[in-house]
Amino acid sequence: MELKEYLISEFVEDYIERHLTRRQALQRIAAVSGSMAMATSILAACGPQQPPAPIATAAATAAATGTAVPPTATPSTPNVAANDPAIQAQDVQFPGQGATILGYLARPQGNGPFSAVLVCHENRGLLEHIKDVTRRVAKAGYVGLSVDLISRQGGTDKVDAAQVSGILGNADEAQMVGDFASGWNYLKTLPYVRKDGAGMMGFCFGGGITWRVATKLPELKAAVPFYGPNPRDLADVANIKAAVLGLYGELDQRINAGIPAIEAEMTKNGKTFEKIIYPNASHAFHNDTGQSYNAAAARDGWAKAMAWFEKYLKA
DSSP states (O other): OOHHHHHHHHHHHHHHTTSSOHHHHHHHHHHHHSOHHHHHHHHHHSOOOOOOOOOOOHHHHHHHHTOOOOSOOSOSSOOOOTTOTTEEEEEEEEEOSSSEEEEEEEEESSSOOEEEEEEEOOTTOSOHHHHHHHHHHHHTTSEEEEEOTTGGGTOGGGSOHHHHHHHHHHSOHHHHHHHHHHHHHHHTTSTTEEEEEEEEEEETHHHHHHHHHHHHOTTEEEEEEESOOOOSSGGGGGGOOSEEEEEEETTOHHHHTTHHHHHHHHHHTTOOEEEEEETTOOTTTTOTTSTTOOHHHHHHHHHHHHHHHHHHHOO
């Protein structure tokens, strides 16, 4: 699936489910498509808005899976402050393909060397939520680097939020993949980072970028795309060296429609692939700042992701 097509379908779905107003949906679709007339036509064809879907709660997921209800509902893992004494975190810059790339780096205290995990943001850019996720990665014992794919426009915090998705939807995929390759090259210059390969995780749009980086960066040893769209060309799956864990929500029919194809292609090419589909969980279930947050699924998904990196990065 092309990322532009993916973003438009995501905004249409958010509009139908009342996560976006008509005006917000029009702004975002027009930013990606380049045409307000096209955005209007797309919304007119998608039918009326539906009553908002109930957000799956920790109790609902626990009931479906037969597990105990966690004692707290949010967040999935404790938020990690930038001044947490167990880590060091800061904004960074590093050279990219014809541009200086912005990012956010978090690392455990100590000399290391530590394995590294690249982190890709959702379609809203590098926001505080993703910086917190990057700090959680550091708290788990890895050097985390989130890359701002809006770097060439000055960074996410310098751009109108309504335009971020348009920039991402019209950016060259190879360029975005290259920015993560540049991020890995930067990490390899740091004395506390292991140089024998990296991991990567991403969410929504970032899950799609994670799949694409996996097809182009042979040094990627482990990847965890959270509900990410498949690579545009499934023939590229043959290039994947990473062990991939795909995490999905049961209610996310748009993304889940692509699971059989990617699973078949990974199997055909002898790749390491596992998937988990969480009951009663929707798209973006891991984002504890969003409307679709599911604490139980997010908690388990995070634990499974860290175990995956433990298995394939620290060996």
